[in-house]
Amino acid sequence: MERGLVYLVRHPPPDIAANVCYGRSDINVAANFPEELALIRHKLAEIKPAICFTSPSVRCTKLAEALNIGVVTKDKRLMELDFGDWELRPWDTISREVFDCWAQDHVNQAPPNGETFKQLHQRATEFMTEVNANSAGAPVVVVTHGGVIRALLAEALGLPLMNVFRIQIDYSSVTQLLLDGQDVRVGYINR
Numbered sequence: 001m002e003r004g005l006v007y008l009v010r011h012p013p014p015d016i017a018a019n020v021c022y023g024r025s026d027i028n029v030a031a032n033f034p035e036e037l038a039l040i041r042h043k044l045a046e047i048k049p050a051i052c053f054t055s056p057s058v059r060c061t062k063l064a065e066a067l068n069i070g071v072v073t074k075d076k077r078l079m080e081l082d083f084g085d086w087e088l089r090p091w092d093t094i095s096r097e098v099f100d101c102w103a104q105d106h107v108n109q110a111p112p113n114g115e116t117f118k119q120l121h122q123r124a125t126e127f128m129t130e131v132n133a134n135s136a137g138a139p140v141v142v143v144t145h146g147g148v149i150r151a152l153l154a155e156a157l158g159l160p161l162m163n164v165f166r167i168q169i170d171y172s173s174v175t176q177l178l179l180d181g182q183d184v185r186v187g188y189i190n191r
Contacts, residue, residue, distance in 0.1 A: 004137045005187070006128075006177040007047060008149045011059040012036035013171045019090050023083040023114070023147070029059050036172045037066050043174045043191060044069065047139045053131070054143040055079045064143040077123040080145035084114025107161040117161055121151040128152055132179050149175055156184045 013036070014027040029036070040063065044050075047069060054064035055078035064072045086094055102109050110116045131140055146169040154164040156177060169175070169190055176187030 004135045004140065004179045006131060006135075006140045006142060006179060006184075007044060007050075008152060008175040008177065009040060009044070009063070009141060009143045010146055010149055010169055010171055010173050010175075011055075011057070011063055011143060012040075014059050017090075019092065021083050021086045021089055021091055021094070023081040023087060024057075024079055025087045026058050029062055033062070037063065040172050040174070041067065044141065047141060050139045050141045051135065052141045052143070053078060053127075055145060055148070057145070060143045060145070064141075067141070067143075069141055075127060077127040078142065078144040078148055081117060081120050081147045082115040083111045085112040086114065105162075117147070117151070120147055121154065121161055124148045124151040125155050128155065128177075128184065132182070132184065135179060152177065152184075153186065153189065156186050 011029065012033055013030040014022065015030045016022050016027050044067065050070040052064055052067070052070040052072045053075050054060045054072055056074040056076060057079060060078070061072070061074065102111055107117045149169050150164040150167055151161070153159070153167060153175065154161050167189065173190045175189045175191070178185040178187050
């Protein structure tokens with residue numbers, strides 16, 4: 001018996017150069033936000049009323065509030081990966097040797113003063129466990145980041161965390177999870 005639906009919405013493109021590391025940094029949305037908002041509203045047109053959770057990052061809260069689909073609750077567990085000392089640095093200024101070492105096992109290794117993907121996965125799945133237990137069948141919209149969406153997909157699909165970055169998660173995309181008791185299934189990805 002299906003209990004509810006969760007819609008994972010990735011924030012619109014951020015206002016930052018493409019070659020800059022910006023995981024947890026609080027970056028605003030790009031100038032095309034009105035067009036992106038209209039696109040996401042269309043994708044979520046059938047979702048009313050809804051419970052809405054968001055990452056506290058401005059690029060997520062701005063979208064969550066503009067969607068106007070329910071009370072918005074900020075939850076730090078929905079924040080993007082903390083890249084620590086790499087935050088807001090151009091990728092090409094990070095030592096290739098240090099980066100390669102991290103990239104070989106980003107699941108268990110953190111950037112200097114950052115967090116591991118395993119830690120992000122743990123907080124994201126704790127959040128989803130709470131939603132699954134407390135949603136009472138109401139549609140849930142979660143405005144968050146690509147890393148969190150991938151972590152939740154890994155959990156739902158039983159994928160090794162090391163392989164989850166093979167899944168493309170576009171800006172302004174919607175991924176649907178179906179809650180069914182203790183089970184979480186994937187309805188669709190990246191619409």
